[in-house]
Amino acid sequence: MSEDTKPQSDPAVEAELAGVPEEMLEKETDKLGDALDRLRDDLEAAKQEVLYAKAETQNVRRRLEKDIADTRAYAATAFARDILSVSDNLSRALDSIPAELREDDKLKNLVAGIEATARELDKVFGLHGISRIAAVGLPLDPNQHQAMLEVPHAEAQPGTVLQELQAGYMIKDRLLRPAMVAVAKKPE
Structure with a gap:
């Protein structure tokens, strides 16, 4: 060590340590070193x-x-989920009106009003991330469709959705209500 980097010793401390045996100094130095190691370990753990x-x-x-x-x-x-029944009832109301009554001048405005209400409800659903699940003609997806019945069908692939009994809906990426469907099966 150079003279510049050598630690300055305190004359009072040196005088006090002058009469202490070297062996005792080493023991105390070891104790202090062990205590310092424990403190470093504690610091690392902290x-x-x-x-x-x-x-x-x-x-x-x-x-x-x-x-x-x-x-x-x-x-x-x-x-x-609760408002879906309103949508279902509007759809049923529109589906139940025969074509000849749709052309009747007395009922045209009523039918137009019901159709406008259904469109507005669909628009609100879209604004809130609610979308209808596609079903008819697609393979049964147990994550989105609930098979209510199987119908023997010679032309359709088994497991294909033939009819939607009740519409299913998603809210964003989660299932809100499964579509209740009729599924094709092999004829007997």
Whole structure:
């Protein structure tokens, strides 16, 4: 060590240590070294605990943000399920009107009003991420369709949806209500 980098010694400390045996100094130095090592280990453990706590805090924050986003996106789910019956009833009302009554001058405005209401309801569904599930002519998808009955059919591939008994809907990427369908099976 050069003279410039050598630690300055305190004359009072040197005078006090002058009468202490070398062996005792080494023991005390070893004790201090062990204590310093324990403190370094404790510091490293504390650093790791802080890192783990930070990581856990970030994970909790991310989960909370995802839960909040899901709550916003799917808050209307219960209401949407309830309002689907209104859509079903409008569709049934329109389907039940015979063609000759649709042309009757007395009922034209009524039919037009029901059709406009159905279109407006579909528009509102679209604004809130509610979409109708395609069914007829597609293979049965158990994640979106609920097979209510099987119909023997020579031309259709078994498992193909032949008829939609009740429309199914999705809200964003989640199933709101499965489509209830009739599915083709091989004729006996």
